[in-house]
Amino acid sequence: MSIAENILKIKSELGDSAVLVAVSKTKPVEDLLEAYKIGQRLFGENKVQELVSKNEVLPDDILWHYIGHLQTNKVKYIAPFVSVIHAVDSLKLLRTINKEAKKNRRVIECFLQFHIAQEDTKFGLDMEEVEAIINNDAFKTFENVRITGVMGMATYTSDKEQVRDEFRRLKFIFDTIKSRHFFGHDSFKEISMGMSGDYKLAIEEGSTIVRVGSLIFGARQ
Numbered sequence: 001m002s003i004a005e006n007i008l009k010i011k012s013e014l015g016d017s018a019v020l021v022a023v024s025k026t027k028p029v030e031d032l033l034e035a036y037k038i039g040q041r042l043f044g045e046n047k048v049q050e051l052v053s054k055n056e057v058l059p060d061d062i063l064w065h066y067i068g069h070l071q072t073n074k075v076k077y078i079a080p081f082v083s084v085i086h087a088v089d090s091l092k093l094l095r096t097i098n099k100e101a102k103k104n105r106r107v108i109e110c111f112l113q114f115h116i117a118q119e120d121t122k123f124g125l126d127m128e129e130v131e132a133i134i135n136n137d138a139f140k141t142f143e144n145v146r147i148t149g150v151m152g153m154a155t156y157t158s159d160k161e162q163v164r165d166e167f168r169r170l171k172f173i174f175d176t177i178k179s180r181h182f183f184g185h186d187s188f189k190e191i192s193m194g195m196s197g198d199y200k201l202a203i204e205e206g207s208t209i210v211r212v213g214s215l216i217f218g219a220r221q
């Protein structure tokens with residue numbers, strides 16, 4: 001199937017439950033354009049340099065989602081245009097995003113990344129660390145970042161029940177943070193979970209944003 005057909009199929013499965021971020025890392029701009037032509041506007045990248053290069057040549061109305069681990073010294077390169085940063089995992093990173101967003105007179109949406117997988121190789125916060133960030137006095141002064149949700153990656157396993165449990169945990173974490181800190185804030189509403197292998201499970205467990213790459217563009221080279 002073509003890139004266009006893959007996107008249309010996934011979108012029809014998502015319905016109104018969740019939006020699709022097409023994860024285009026390592027893919028050539030021609031592939032992104034094929035997706036763009038049938039209306040795809042949300043694209044996910046995980047390398048700063050690659051994202052900057054693609055942004056230079058692709059249409060302005062693309063909404064770029066940065067989904068990788070982000071180093072503070074690289075925030076300045078994407079701050080002028082990035083739409084959402086999915087993997088915020090420290091106060092230091094949040095402070096830098098706020099500073100760079102301010103220079104650009106922008107507000108950048110951020111998701112707090114949680115560690116839900118069993119593997120300890122994956123980045124992410126636990127509940128205690130998130131509380132420490134949100135309750136920090138500095139955090140309250142950040143006017144150029146808006147925390148709009150949470151993000152997580154499940155363990156890479158064929159055990160569906162384990163993956164489901166991990167997604168459930170992220171949903172629970174979202175609900176907890178929402179009630180404690182963002183009650184009545186409509187902007188805190190996103191749960192970024194689900195990839196090519198597990199997005200259907202993620203939808204069942206409350207995902208609002210899925211990040212799908214290989215199922216759209218083919219396996220990684």
Ligand SMILES: *Cc1c(COP(=O)(O)O)cnc(C)c1O
Binds near residue numbers: 046067197212213
């Ligand atoms: C690569 C990547 C994806 C997409 O993975 P696929 O299995 O190719 O769909 C989603 N989220 C993150 C954080 C990624 O790095």
